[in-house]
Amino acid sequence: MHALVMLTRANIRSFVRDRTALFWTLAFPVIFILLFGAIFSGGGDTTYNVGWVDQDGTAASAGLRQAFGQVPLLHLEDGTLQASRQAMQKGALNGIIVVPAGLGASVAAASGGPGSPGAAGPSSAATLEVYTDPSQQTASTTIRQVASQVVASLNVTLTGRSPALGVTDRTLQTQDLTSAAYLVPGILGMALMQLGVFGAVPLVAQREKLILKRLGATPLPRWTLVGSNVLLRLLIGLVQAVLIVGIGVAVFGVQVLGSLWVMAALVVLGALSFISIGYVVAAFARTEEAANGIVQVIQFPMMFLSGVFFPLEIMPSVLRPIATLLPLTYLGDALRQVMVSGSAFAPLPVDVAVLAGWFLVCLTVSARFFRWE
Amino acid sequence: MAISPSGQDGAATPATGDGAVIEVARLRKRYGDVQAVDSISFEVHRGEIFGLLGPNGAGKTTTVEILEGLRSPDEGTVRVLGIDAAHHADRIKERVGVQLQTAALYPFLTVVEVLDLFRSFYARSRPTAWLLEAVDLGERRHAQTRQLSGGQRQRLSVALALVNEPELVFLDEPTTGMDPQARRSLWDLVLRLREGGTSVLLTTHYMEEAEQLCDRVAIMDHGRVLESGTVEALVTRRFHERAVFFDTLPGLSVPELEQLPRVERAMLEDGVTVLYTGDVSATIGALLGRAEQLGLEPRNLGIRRATLEDVFLDLTGRALRE
Known part of the structure; x- marks a missing residue:
């Protein structure tokens, strides 16, 4: 021993x-x-550069910009669609979000009568265009998810209705x-x-x-x-x-x-x-x-x-x-x-x-x- | 080493086994096609220093390793301290000390750490301070073994062979790589061990070492013991003569040299001719006369007594140090 x-x-x-x-x-x-x-x-505290193209120029589009600007994952850079696309091709941007003209009007129409029966189903929903690069998998997924989440929560605010279905995040590894x-x-x-x-x-x-x-x-x-x-x-x-x-x-x-x-x-x-x-x-x-x-x-x-x-x-x-x-x-x-x-x-x-x-x-x-x- | 005819050779007679620390009888060991040890027999008496002499590949190391219990014999009996080495090697290991020819040590441990480590392997052990003093490594006690010189490392490996206060010590070419001073002090140590009653079996190819230390030697070649006995007996048995040597002269053949007066044998070795003669002056006179007739002059002419080297040369036709 x-x-x-x-x-x-x-x-x-x-x-x-x-x-x-x-x-x-x-x-x-x-x-x-x-x-x-x-x-x-990688992902941890990365931010993605996203081009912000506002073709609408209404109060609604400004509100949208503010909402997106609060997402810590995204860094917004204003520009025209053409300039942003060029920047994205050079790799300076990970994606582009376009607010098309007329969006403010559609939003106003949709939220015109909160709680009124006619507002239940807006005939023409306002649509954001999101450009991402599928070859950058993480970036494109993240940007698209963030965009739909922001839009979803705005929808709730705009329509004044809480969604019938929701998802609560829990971790189960x-x-x-x-x-x-x-x-x-x-x-x-x-x-x-x-x-x-x-x-x-x-x-x-x-x-x-x-x-x-x-x-x-x-x-x-x-x-x-x-x-x-x-x-x-x-x-x-x-x-x-x-x-x-x-x-x-x-x-x-x-x-x-x-x-x-x-x-x-x-x-x-x-x-x-x-x-x-x-x-x-x-x-x-x-x-x-x-x-x-x-x-x-x-x-x-x-x-x-x-x-x-x-x-x-x-x-x-x-x-x-x-x-x-x-x-x-x-x-x-x-x-x-x-x-x-x-x-x-x-x-x-x-x-x-x-x-x-x-x-x-x-x-x-x-x-x-x-x-x- | 006097060459005068002296007492009878005692080693040739089979010993009784009383007082023998090693008894080897008809030992054989084969590696593939090589018969490393070919039916050898010898004994080492208690309290003596016994030398196994022979060139590399003679079978010395194999023999020693069988005695140490590191290898098993193919045939024959081997008893060490009265214990059968083939079956009870473990009991032998506690009581013998072993120094291996080329074993390295833990390179990152210090001298003291290695000694203490080996001391822990035995039931009884000598104090570290005694061991350091015995091999004169006190000043290097805290040096890592990789920082030691070749001679110091060799001395440490001798110290490791003494850790358990062994009754019998195996030293395998212990002074290889040592400077003359270290060699002398190791010889002193070995002689002191004998005084203390320790038996020693050492292998060497240094003739001087065998002549200085060994009470008896066995000369091995090609796995066989060619001859054994005291150094003096081995020399006088073969050579009543002295050796006359000189740089080989091309004109003088061995048969012709053997015709010179009182020459018993002539040998050529490494460019040197050796004549063993019963009458030095008669031989040299005739040699110089014959050389003059041929217009030659023997260079580096000298006379010496016969040594173990001559015995080995005579037995094998080769020099020992090849």
Whole structure:
């Protein structure tokens, strides 16, 4: 037991003093999540430049402009239709809202007799023209939604009637996770994958430098040696989890819904299955360079085919069978379900079973083929 | 190393096993097509320094690693401290100390940290301060091992072999990479260990080291023990003569040289001719006469006693340091 403590302490010291290892295992995932979080969640406090073309020039159109001007998402720029279209083509504007001539008159007609029976169905409704660019998906959706919301609420004011049907916004995170909420569990899974699989490299290096052989000449039991290596990786895994989830919560406002204990258990299980994959790599790689190469070959496809960055539904169907084999798919899925109640790729017990299965298979293979020198 | 005919060689006689810390009998180990160790037998007595000599690839390291419990033998029996090394290696590991030829250490740990780490592996251990003093690393105690020089690293690996106060220490080419001063102080340490009752098995290809330290040696080549015994016995068994050496003269063939008076053997090695002779002046006189007839002059002519190097050369036809 004393030896296990001493060896683990030695491993931790070695790890902390090796700045390169420290950077790749701790700073890298942090940089990653900050970067990807910023890129994918984008929307946060963006404003869209919208051209405002008033062809009506009545009090009503001025009122409309005021209403739109209050929407924080939009920045209005007055101009003629032609000028605005040119600006939009150059990319200076994300969209254009046109108030056609005669709008004021129609509005006046519609609201002429509030509460009077004739006002129930205005024969010619005033119409705003909204130009957007379908290639800018987020911008065009946002601008069109904002426009219809503003118009809808104006309709209520103008007609003096409360709508028969309304929609109240409530959040139920299922399909439409914010990008960050989707990313954080994925990136945590990815970090654990890298941590575990990469474990092969120092292991092979220790074998190449005969450190394992030298330890084998002492009475130190091998399980203690393996145990302390695994313990170190698990500790790093938990530190990574705290860092990544912490950044998700603090910077991107991700709400952690599930139990922290269940999450910790998943982190440990996930780390164990990837560590065991690392041992399999170490069992077959003879040199540190070879181990490094194999690790890259495993890590990169897994990173992009396991739904870490985007849901598997939008992956080409050819690639999906591959995704269903990869352990990272299930770790990401499990973490996502527990952490942010994201939609499930597979039921949680299936995720756990697949990860445990990978662990057991790799454990068996590495126990059979691992060489100490 | 006197060459005078001295006592009988004691090593050739099979020892009883009493007082033996290592007993190896008909040990064989094969790697693929290579018979690394080919039926060797020898014993190491308690309290002695025993040297395994031989060129790289002779099978020294394989033999030592089997004794250390790191490899299992194909055939033969190996007993270390009376324990069967093939089946109870774990019991041996607690009581022996091991220094591996090329083992690196945890590069980011300090000298003291590595020593304390290894101390935790054993039921009993020597104080860290004793170990630092023994290998003279006190001043570097807080240096990370990656910052140590090659010789310092080597000394640390010797210290690690002494951590558990072992009854038997294996030193695999312990002075490789050391400067002469460090080598001397390691030799002193090894001699002090023997005084304290520790048995030592060391492998080396430095003749001087074997001659300075070893009570007995075994010479290995191609997986076999060619000969074993005290250094003196090995030398005197073969060479009652002294060696006359000079830069090889192209005109003088080995058969012709062996015709010179009192020459028992002539050898060519690396551009140097060596004549083993029972009468140095007769041989040199005849040599110079013959050379003059041919219009040649022997350069770098010298005389010395025979050494282990000569024994090895005689046994294998090769120099040991290749």
